[in-house]
Amino acid sequence: MPHAARVRYTTLEIGDMDIHIRMLRDVLQFDDSDGVAGTLGISSAAWPLFGVIWPSGEVLAHLMLDYQIKGKRVLEVGCGIALASLVLNRRAADITATDHHPAVRGFLDYNVGLNNGKIIPFVRTGWGEPFHDKLGTFDLIIGSDLLYEDAHVNLLAAFINQHVRPCCEVVIVDPGRGFHAKFTSKMKSLGYSQSRKKPENIDYLEKHFKGWILTYFK
Numbered sequence: 001m002p003h004a005a006r007v008r009y010t011t012l013e014i015g016d017m018d019i020h021i022r023m024l025r026d027v028l029q030f031d032d033s034d035g036v037a038g039t040l041g042i043s044s045a046a047w048p049l050f051g052v053i054w055p056s057g058e059v060l061a062h063l064m065l066d067y068q069i070k071g072k073r074v075l076e077v078g079c080g081i082a083l084a085s086l087v088l089n090r091r092a093a094d095i096t097a098t099d100h101h102p103a104v105r106g107f108l109d110y111n112v113g114l115n116n117g118k119i120i121p122f123v124r125t126g127w128g129e130p131f132h133d134k135l136g137t138f139d140l141i142i143g144s145d146l147l148y149e150d151a152h153v154n155l156l157a158a159f160i161n162q163h164v165r166p167c168c169e170v171v172i173v174d175p176g177r178g179f180h181a182k183f184t185s186k187m188k189s190l191g192y193s194q195s196r197k198k199p200e201n202i203d204y205l206e207k208h209f210k211g212w213i214l215t216y217f218k
Contacts, residue, residue, distance in 0.1 A: 005029035005048070012053070012083070013204075015065040019086050020114040022107060024051030036102045040126070050080040050101040055209055056144035056173040059199045060084040063171070063213065064142070069093045072139035075163060077156070078146045082108050082120070089117045098135065100126040127152075127159035137165045143172050147179040157186040168218050173199070175211035184214065192216040 006025040011018050029048045032038055037047055061083040069088065076085045079097040082104070088095040089112065097108060097120055105122050112120055123135050141160055147153065160170055170192070174180040184194050196212045 004033075005031040005051070010053075012058070012061075014061050014083075014087050017065075017087060017090055019061075019083065019090070020111070021053070021081065021083070021086075022110050022114065023053060023081055024048050027052055031103075040100065040102065042101060047101075050099060050104055051107060053081055053083060054145050054175070055205050055207070056175045056211060057081065057083045058205060059202060059209065059211070059213070060142060060144040060171070060173045061087045062202075062204065063173070063199070064088050064091075067140075067171075069140065073137075073165075074140045074142065075135070075138040077141060077143040077160070079104065079108070079122075079143075082111070084142060084144070085120055086111060086115055086117065089120055090115065096121045096123070096135065096138075098123045098125055100124070127155040135163055137163050137168075139165050139168055141168065141170045145175055145177075146172060147174060147177055147183055150179060150182070153179055153183045153186055157183060157190060160187075161190050164218055166218075170216040170218075172214045172216075173211060174214055175209070180212065180214060184216075187216050190218075192218045 007022055008025045009022050011020050027048045030044050064084045064087045074093050074095045076097045079085055079099045082097050085095050085097045108122055146156055195215045199213055202209055
């Protein structure tokens with residue numbers, strides 16, 4: 001296992017935008033020399049997952065190209081490489097990002113600079129951690145590929161519910177890992193209505209996408 005994570009640079013065409021990205025070379029990278037990730041419970045196998053672009057993240061980024069954001073405060077949850085946040089930043093959205101991983105801020109700040117954007121406010125927090133009150137509340141909460149484990153269902157639903165404004169929309173792109181039905185049931189129990197649809201015009205993806213765009217309203 002390498003002592004320092006290797007990176008690569010790429011440019012993605014998101015609609016008429018060129019979004020420049022520094023990302024991990026692959027999901028075999030690891031660099032927790034200060035031990036922070038280990039202290040947070042992030043294993044060496046899970047460490048690199050934040051730092052590559054996943055199909056769900058591309059779908060979310062394309063969805064945000066023309067999404068209604070005027071007058072809305074937006075939060076990307078579990079942002080990882082934060083492609084959707086970078087798109088929204090280019091649109092001059094009021095966007096804040098958050099992730100559990102301690103390396104995300106460095107990549108986010110660097111990529112904002114690559115794209116000559118304004119600083120995106122970032123808070124490192126887990127969904128079950130007690131200090132995310134400083135995030136505040138939002139009109140639109142977005143995320144992609146968030147439900148890796150059964151335990152994430154209640155944690156994510158509670159986190160979202162803590163940060164919604166009285167009239168809020170939640171948009172999650174899920175690749176179909178199997179937990180979205182249970183998550184929807186939990187959100188409905190918290191008073192949300194829900195719709196889902198397949199993403200359209202996804203020829204920018206290399207492989208078939210079996211997931212859904214899940215939208216919740218309160």
